[in-house]
Amino acid sequence: MEEIFPPLENKGDEELIRLAREAYQQAYVPYSNYPVGAAARFSSGKIYRGCNVENASYGLTVCAERTAIFQAAAAGERELSSIAIAVPTEEFPSPCGACRQVMREFAKDCRLMLVNGQGRVKATSLQELLPFSFGPEYLE
Numbered sequence: 001m002e003e004i005f006p007p008l009e010n011k012g013d014e015e016l017i018r019l020a021r022e023a024y025q026q027a028y029v030p031y032s033n034y035p036v037g038a039a040a041r042f043s044s045g046k047i048y049r050g051c052n053v054e055n056a057s058y059g060l061t062v063c064a065e066r067t068a069i070f071q072a073a074a075a076g077e078r079e080l081s082s083i084a085i086a087v088p089t090e091e092f093p094s095p096c097g098a099c100r101q102v103m104r105e106f107a108k109d110c111r112l113m114l115v116n117g118q119g120r121v122k123a124t125s126l127q128e129l130l131p132f133s134f135g136p137e138y139l140e
């Protein structure tokens with residue numbers, strides 16, 4: 001995992017980060033008060049955004065990453081290229097295990113950017129966060 005101090009060289013990464021930071025502003029988080037935003041780029045080049053959506057029956061909460069990825073899948077996307085995940089706190093975000101596995105459904109590996117409230121970025125990959133993973137090709 002590598003910490004990057006923006007401005008980044010890659011305009012595509014910058015856009016993804018900006019959109020993830022915008023996305024957490026729509027988060028519905030009356031219980032945790034911990035807003036998370038995600039912006040996922042798929043192979044078509046399109047970017048899908050998501051935020052966490054909580055529920056009074058806590059277990060039904062959906063994370064920002066899954067909101068974005070499921071929206072993309074429902075639009076016909078199948079290949080995740082990169083994803084930015086942003087929070088307003090000083091502590092960097094880290095995707096939960098369930099979201100890592102959902103990313104794995106649409107990518108054997110992909111670039112991940114974790115963005116804190118100061119706009120600092122940690123760049124990592126799905127393989128780093130979910131090594132020796134199980135995926136759809138096991139069922140072919």
Ligand code: THU
Pocket residue numbers: 029032034036051052053054061062063064065085093094095096099
């Ligand atoms: N959450 C996300 O949306 N993404 C993450 O990467 C970590 C956790 C949400 C779920 C819940 O709404 C809140 O953060 C606290 O767990």
